[in-house]
Amino acid sequence: MNRIKELYESGRQTIGTFINLGSEVSAECIGIAGMDYFIVDTEHSPFDISEALQCIRSAEIRNVIPFIRIKEVTRSTVLKMLDIGAKGLIIPGLKTVDEVKQLIQFGKYGPIGERGFGPNRCCNYGYDQSLNGGLKAYLEQANESTLFVPQCETKEFLEHIEEIVALEGVDGIFVGPFDLSIALGRPGQFDHPDLVRAFEHVVKVCKAAHKPAFIYANSIEDAKNRLKQGFDSITYRADLDMLIESYRNLLTELR
Template sequence: MKNRIKEMLAAGKPVMGTFITLNSPDLVEIAGIAGFDFVIIDAEHGPMDPESLQNLLRGAELRGATPVVRIPETSDTWILKTLDVGAQGIQLPQVNSAEQAARIVRGAKYFPLGNRGVALPRSSSYGLIPLDRAFEEANRETLIVTHCENVLGLKALPEIAAVEGVDVLFVGPYDLSQSLGIPGQIDHPDMKSAIAQVLSVARNAGKPTGIFVTSPEEALRRLDEGFLYIAWSVDGLIFGDACRTALRIMRGNRA
C-alpha cells in the first residue's frame, strides 16, 4: 500500500493530521472524512494495545487517512506488533541518541535494511501476496518519525538526523519545554531557540520536520517556519473545546 504522506513529504508538501487518544474507530473515521492527511493513533498516552489498534487502523484506511501509531516505547516488540497489525508509520517517543534511532530502524525494516521479525500478519495481507513484495513494500513505505522532546535528544539531533531510515524529526514541544526546565512555556526564548535548532539540523540533513500545535493559527505559523508534518491537537480536547464554545454561545444568548 502506498504511503501517501511519505510521498507528499518527499515532494516538500505539507501534511496535516491529529492525535487520536480515545479508543474509537468512529473518531478515526471522522478525522479521515474531514480531510486530515493522517491520524496519529496514540498508544503512548491512550489505552490502545495491538489488538484494539487493528480496528482504529481499519477506520483510517477506510476513510483515506494514513494511519500512524505513536507507540509507548521503542522496544522491538512494540515496533513489530504495531507494524504487523497494519500501521503505515510509527512515531517513537524520547529518541535521544543515534544508536537508539538506528535500532528503531532495524526493528522496523526487513533485510537488508533491518531485522524485523517475519510472519504472515495483516501488514503482509495474511500471506496472500508474495513475501518478497511484502518485504519490499514495507521497507519502502513505512514512515518512521522520531520525537525530539528531551535536551539529550536535542544535543544528539545531528547524529539522529543522519540515521538512514529516519523520515521525520518531530518536536514534542510540551515534553521538550519540561526537559528545558520551562514546562508549558512554548513561546519562551529557550524553546524558540530549541525549535530553530531542530529546523536547522533537519534542513542540513534534508529531512522534514514535524510539530504538535494547539490551534490552526499556530499551525500556519509553524508552516511559515518550515515545518511540514503538522499534528493539530487531540481528539478529546477538540471535542471538549467545541462543547464549551457551543455552551458559551447558547447560554450567552438566553433571555
C-alpha cells in the same frame, strides 16, 4: 510509497491529529473531515493493539494515513504495531543514538534492520500483490513506505539530532514541544529564545537531511506559526480535546 512521504516530496505541508479516544468511529470521522493522517496514541491513552487495529481499518476505508505512537521501544511493541498495518510509528522518550538504532533494528527489514517477517495483516496475510515480485522486492517496498519518526522531546535527543536524522531508517523527526520545553527548563514557554532556537534547529537539520519535520500544535495560531517556521507537518491537538472544546463552545453560545 507512503502518501505522507509523497506529499512531502511534492512540497505540500500536511495536517494530522492524535487519536486519544481509541475509537474506530473517531478515526473514520477524522478521515471524513479530510485530515492527511492521524496518530493513534498508545503512549498516553488507556488502550493498545486491538483498538489501534480498528482505527487502522477505519483509516483504510476513509483514505487517511494511520500512524501509531508506541508506548515503548521493545521488539514486541514495534513488531506488532507494524504487523497490524500501521503506516508509520511515532516514537517517544528517546535520548541516545543507540536507542534509535535499536528501534531501526526492530522495525526495518534487512539489510537496514532485523525486523522479522510473517504473513500478517500488513501484507494481507501473505496474499498481497506486492509479494508477487518476490520477498526481496516486498521487503524493500515495506522499508520505503513504513515511516519511522522519532520524537525530539529530550535535551539529549536535541543534542544528537544531526546524527540521528542522518541514520538510514529514520524517516523524519517529530517535535514534542511540551516535553522539550520541560527538558530545556522552560516549561510551556514556546516563545522563549531557547525554544525558538531549538525549533529552528530541528527544521534546519531536517531540511539538510531532506527529511520531514513534524510538530504538535495546540492552537490554530500556533499551527500557522509553525508552518511559517518551516515545519513540514502539523499534528493538531486530538479527538478528545476537540470534542470537549466543541461542546464547550456550544454551551457558551447557547447560555
